[in-house]
Amino acid sequence: MDASSHSITQLIRFLHSLRTDNTRQSSNRPINALLIIDVQNDFINGTMALQNCPSKHNGEEVIPVINRLLDSINFDLIVYSYDWHPIDHISFFDNLPLRSHLLTSDSISLADLRLYSTATFANNGLDCMKQTLWPRHCVQNTFGARLYPYLKIIDEKNNKDVSVIHIHKGTKSNIDSYSTFWDNSKLNKTALQQQLQNKHVTHVFVTGIATDFCVYSTAMHALENGYKTFIIEDACRGVDDETIKENLYHFMQKKR
Structure with a gap:
């Protein structure tokens, strides 16, 4: 599952085909969003590094895959999400x-x-x-909450053909938020759904950390909201191999 894998090459070809299938009727062209979930210092080499979780995954392995996608595909919308917790957060x-x-x-x-x-x-x-x-992690305005330095950050000012948004979640002390759409009790929503609607997004591609929690929850809510949704497994790493397997199965069942 590396950036040069056959599956990633196939995915890039597929995404290129989505952008070119309707060149004569551009209004019908699929609108693609790449969601980059929680690729933050604490999940890679900080207080909640995946290598210390049951999976023993190396979170840094998502970086070259995501960067290759960013270099190879002109996504219409790129979303960077952050776990962004107050110091007294309920999950700690x-x-x-x-x-x-x-x-x-x-x-x-x-x-x-x-x-x-x-x-x-x-x-x-x-x-x-x-x-x-969980261990204390991604506390607001700390080094651990920053995006990992080797992740490519697209600057909308220098790329006029793409929109870029940054979404903070888990910002309330008394409730957690795995999904980039909602908190865990669906009491409070982020700006993500409105942003996707504003851009007329049709296809959502989810990458990042952790496969079995925030990636999975975000992908499930994207399906609920009617988007054609894909989890790019080579661009994800997770907490526990068993829950990864179970949740990916649930996701595929939901897609049917």
Whole structure:
């Protein structure tokens, strides 16, 4: 699964064909968006590096694949998403004492919760909210929250044929957000859907970190919103091989 793989070459040819199939009727040409999900320092060599997760993936391996896509395809819209958490965010294991009073009766007990456990919190009138407890990561305005330095960042000012947007998610203290469209309880949405509609996007291609969480959730919501959606597996890395397999299967079932 490297940038020179046969599958990536085929994908690039496919994307070129999408752009040229309707040259005589340009109004019917597919409008393609590339979503680059959470390619941030903390997920590659920081506090939540994938190599320290069960998958032992090297998150840096997504960089040459994504960069090749950016160099080879003239996408109509490029989206960079960021996990962008306040310091007291609910997903941080070391913030658990701040919300111990919100643990529900059917949650794992405070004494038994560990890093990567799933806690169940009472949440703003909702019955409950399940939350995986992660290491502290991607705190707003820190080095760990920055995009990885070797990732190509497209500057819209120098590329007039493409639109570029940056989306921050997980910005509220008491709720997490895996998807780049919604928070995990679908209470708050980002600007992504409106931006895709504004650009008349038809096809969404999802890359980045982590395959089984933020990539998967974003892709599922893209399907729900009616886009022809693709996960570029060679351009993704994830947390756990089993959940990657399960979630990619669910995604493919949803596409049918």
